[in-house]
Amino acid sequence: MTFEGVPIHVRDQDWLVDRFNMLLKTYFSDVRMGYPIVLSYGIRAQRRFGSISERNRQAIIRLNALFAHPDVPEMIIDATLAHEMVHYVHGFCSGLPRKVKFPHADRAIEKELEKRGLLVMYDESEVWLKKNWSDFYETHCKDLKAAKEERAESHSMLWQMWLAMPNMRDLNYLNCKLAHLLSKFPSPIVPNIEWYPANPRHQAITYYQSHTHTIYVHSALASAKVPEYVFDFELGYWIARIKYGSSWNKIRPALLQIMSEADINHAIAWRSNTWPNYRRQVMKAVTGYKRSK
Numbered sequence: 133m134t135f136e137g138v139p140i141h142v143r144d145q146d147w148l149v150d151r152f153n154m155l156l157k158t159y160f161s162d163v164r165m166g167y168p169i170v171l172s173y174g175i176r177a178q179r180r181f182g183s184i185s186e187r188n189r190q191a192i193i194r195l196n197a198l199f200a201h202p203d204v205p206e207m208i209i210d211a212t213l214a215h216e217m218v219h220y221v222h223g224f225c226s227g228l229p230r231k232v233k234f235p236h237a238d239r240a241i242e243k244e245l246e247k248r249g250l251l252v253m254y255d256e257s258e259v260w261l262k263k264n265w266s267d268f269y270e271t272h273c274k275d276l277k278a279a280k281e282e283r284a285e286s287h288s289m290l291w292q293m294w295l296a297m298p299n300m301r302d303l304n305y306l307n308c309k310l311a312h313l314l315s316k317f318p319s320p321i322v323p324n325i326e327w328y329p330a331n332p333r334h335q336a337i338t339y340y341q342s343h344t345h346t347i348y349v350h351s352a353l354a355s356a357k358v359p360e361y362v363f364d365f366e367l368g369y370w371i372a373r374i375k376y377g378s379s380w381n382k383i384r385p386a387l388l389q390i391m392s393e394a395d396i397n398h399a400i401a402w403r404s405n406t407w408p409n410y411r412r413q414v415m416k417a418v419t420g421y422k423r424s425k
């Protein structure tokens with residue numbers, strides 16, 4: 133396509149393939165090819181710039197769909213493709229022998245790019261992304277953001293209705309439970325506690341946000357069907373973890389001060405055997421969502 137005699141590069145699939153082949157020829161010509169590589173644009177993503185995956189003995193490299201926009205410098209595309217190619221070279225999703233144990237550990241990507249003369253460009257792309265990406269996303273994905281906020285709002289309303297049903301545990305229950313556990317097991321930090329309105333991707337029964345000192349409890353637990361020991365275990369776990377760090381060897385003896393060994397085992401079994409299905413059922417009943425694994 134041209135405009136007043138100047139070629140306009142529309143970043144379509146063909147353009148992407150050309151760009152990638154150029155990159156391969158210039159910087160990766162020594163690489164023995166494993167699985168054939170298929171390139172495509174993925175979704176308009178906020179955080180993920182590129183990915184490589186394996187399907188039917190093909191390596192599939194996906195690029196953030198937003199990179200097709202002319203305001204994103206071409207070097208961002210090159211840097212992202214180069215990053216995914218390094219995974220390929222290192223034997224991830226390529227059928228080639230593994231060269232590193234973990235894809236990103238120990239600056240594996242940067243070292244490989246440096247060897248190939250690509251590190252300066254890669255660093256520049258990181259600088260550009262750091263400086264411009266959140267504004268770019270904000271400007272070009274207002275629709276996604278609005279839809280996301282709307283979903284979150286309707287979710288939280290549905291969960292409020294769930295929590296307001298008869299015989300549900302309420303916030304007062306959580307606070308009393310927490311106070312009771314803290315009386316048996318004093319902690320330097322007294323955490324806050326809240327129900328959280330989960331979406332289908334939220335799988336955590338509970339989680340702790342350290343900068344607000346808040347334990348968040350999945351709203352599905354409010355039902356009387358959930359055994360008491362689940363709360364002792366989950367809240368006790370966080371109290372112990374805040375005090376002693378994440379080592380189970382330290383958390384377990386702390387938990388034994390607030391609950392029996394049998395109940396600890398029941399709680400662990402409930403977590404792995406009952407929770408996944410129970411969560412899906414409640415999620416479906418409350419929000420109407422079927423998806424989620």
Ligand SMILES: [Zn+2]
Pocket residue numbers: 215219235236
């Ligand atoms: Zn990566």
